[in-house]
Amino acid sequence: MALVSVRNLSKQYGQLPVLDGMSTEIAAGEVVAIVGRSGSGKSTLLRCVGGLEVFQAGEVMCGDAALTAGQVAGKDYFRNVGIVFQQFNLFPHLTVFSNVTIALRQVQKLKKPVAAERATQALRTVGLLEKSDVYPARLSGGQQQRVAIARALALKPKIMLLDEVTSALDPELVEEVTNVLRGLAEQGNTMLIVTHDIQFAASVADRIVFMHAGRIHEEVKPTDLLSRPQTEELVRFLGRKRMNPKEDRV
Amino acid sequence: METVIAYLPAIFASTGITLMLFITAALIGATGGLAIAVAHTAHPLLRIPARLIVSVIQGTPTLLQLFVVHYGLAILGLRLPPLISAVVALAIFASGFLGEIWRGAMEAVPRTQWDASRSLGFGRLHAMVLLVGPQALWIALPATVGFLVSLLKTTSLASIIGIVDLTKTGTMVANLSFEPMLVYGIVAAIYFALCWPLSLLSRRLERLQHGAR
Numbered sequence: 040m041a042l043v044s045v046r047n048l049s050k051q052y053g054q055l056p057v058l059d060g061m062s063t064e065i066a067a068g069e070v071v072a073i074v075g076r077s078g079s080g081k082s083t084l085l086r087c088v089g090g091l092e093v094f095q096a097g098e099v100m101c102g103d104a105a106l107t108a109g110q111v112a113g114k115d116y117f118r119n120v121g122i123v124f125q126q127f128n129l130f131p132h133l134t135v136f137s138n139v140t141i142a143l144r145q146v147q148k149l150k151k152p153v154a155a156e157r158a159t160q161a162l163r164t165v166g167l168l169e170k171s172d173v174y175p176a177r178l179s180g181g182q183q184q185r186v187a188i189a190r191a192l193a194l195k196p197k198i199m200l201l202d203e204v205t206s207a208l209d210p211e212l213v214e215e216v217t218n219v220l221r222g223l224a225e226q227g228n229t230m231l232i233v234t235h236d237i238q239f240a241a242s243v244a245d246r247i248v249f250m251h252a253g254r255i256h257e258e259v260k261p262t263d264l265l266s267r268p269q270t271e272e273l274v275r276f277l278g279r280k281r282m283n284p285k286e287d288r289v
Numbered sequence: 290m291e292t293v294i295a296y297l298p299a300i301f302a303s304t305g306i307t308l309m310l311f312i313t314a315a316l317i318g319a320t321g322g323l324a325i326a327v328a329h330t331a332h333p334l335l336r337i338p339a340r341l342i343v344s345v346i347q348g349t350p351t352l353l354q355l356f357v358v359h360y361g362l363a364i365l366g367l368r369l370p371p372l373i374s375a376v377v378a379l380a381i382f383a384s385g386f387l388g389e390i391w392r393g394a395m396e397a398v399p400r401t402q403w404d405a406s407r408s409l410g411f412g413r414l415h416a417m418v419l420l421v422g423p424q425a426l427w428i429a430l431p432a433t434v435g436f437l438v439s440l441l442k443t444t445s446l447a448s449i450i451g452i453v454d455l456t457k458t459g460t461m462v463a464n465l466s467f468e469p470m471l472v473y474g475i476v477a478a479i480y481f482a483l484c485w486p487l488s489l490l491s492r493r494l495e496r497l498q499h500g501a502r
Contacts, residue, residue, distance in 0.1 A: 117410040128405035132423050142409035
């Protein structure tokens with residue numbers, strides 16, 4: 040039984056089609072990485088699944104909530120998803136602890152001790168409990184991204200959506216975020232990860248989806264990604280990545 | 290010199306009128322400014338009148354706005370006492386400028402902060418009050434305090450329609466004493482004493498912001 044189901048999803052910005060009737064499913068506990076060139080529609084797919092974009096056709100089911108064409112996601116839908124952004128998007132006027140608790144207190148209306156316990160647990164998971172009283176500006180990029188993961192994690196979403204979470208980080212900081220995500224995957228969290236970074240995708244995901252021109256072009260196991268790509272487009276994408284490894288860190 | 294000394298209490302007392310004009314205009318202007326800033330960001334249809342109001346206020350002299358409120362409205366049958374006219378005109382002036390400062394501050398908060406708020410389940414108003422608003426306020430503080438300095442000095446225009454504020458009292462004492470340099474020097478010193486702390490605060494806030502980046 041799929042936890043997330045995307046059916047015939049189409050999205051366009053003005054006259055520009057970005058998603059072209061794509062469909063996929065994600066099972067509970069599965070970690071799916073979406074790779075593809077810039078403009079292939081992978082981030083838009085994540086934003087549609089995350090309820091941040093209104094789409095023109097199709098349907099997205101996430102847990103017990105559904106979004107249909109033209110529908111604006113409501114508070115109930117966002118209970119199902121936890122989104123982590125490329126640029127962290129922490130609230131700079133709040134401490135690390137408040138960043139993690141604010142939605143628990145203000146949106147989920149949890150009592151203070153319950154919210155504090157959840158936040159403590161999430162911050163411990165990402166290894167940043169000792170930074171609870173620090174403001175985001177005083178943290179490294181990797182630490183900020185781990186706080187953003189803790190903030191999403193604390194909401195106990197059915198699925199974590201991660202959009203290029205390592206792209207804004209220096210290479211030496213990527214490892215610390217990757218380790219946190221590996222840990223989350225081992226704990227059975229369901230995750231949809233959008234990334235340019237083939238190595239990162241292969242190290243975390245159970246399944247890799249290659250997107251091209253707003254559609255799923257190919258789906259492979261991480262072990263088969265380099266050895267058995269099926270389509271010419273994926274071969275070209277991987278070839279370009281190998282020739283220009285810097286692009287993995289864009 | 291004796292005349293000037295004799296009238297010093299009157300000069301100091303009129304500072305109260307100037308402060309009253311400033312505080313009232315600032316409070317009413319802040320309310321109007323907030324409405325303009327929110328209208329700008331709330332809906333595209335509200336953006337057009339908000340932009341028009343700001344353009345008119347910023348594009349016309351404050352003295353002219355004062356004349357329109359005091360003499361213009363009187364021609365249309367609404368005769369306001371000078372003090373009310375001055376407060377209304379200064380509040381209009383303040384709302385235009387504060388609205389623009391605060392609109393800019395709201396737009397300076399990255400759009401991604403709205404995305405983050407939404408993804409956590411916050412509604413627009415809730416996010417504005419708890420998450421985006423405080424960030425915009427922090428961004429707007431130095432410019433807001435800077436504008437308040439300007440508003441405080443602009444209250445001197447009220448003397449033209451007969452308000453006996455600090456400037457008007459200074460003019461009257463200068464005429465009586467024939468010592469304009471001394472009297473206007475005292476008046477300028479009082480304005481400076483009122484404005485300087487605000488200027489210092491504005492600069493300090495700006496430094497704090499740069500430090501926080």
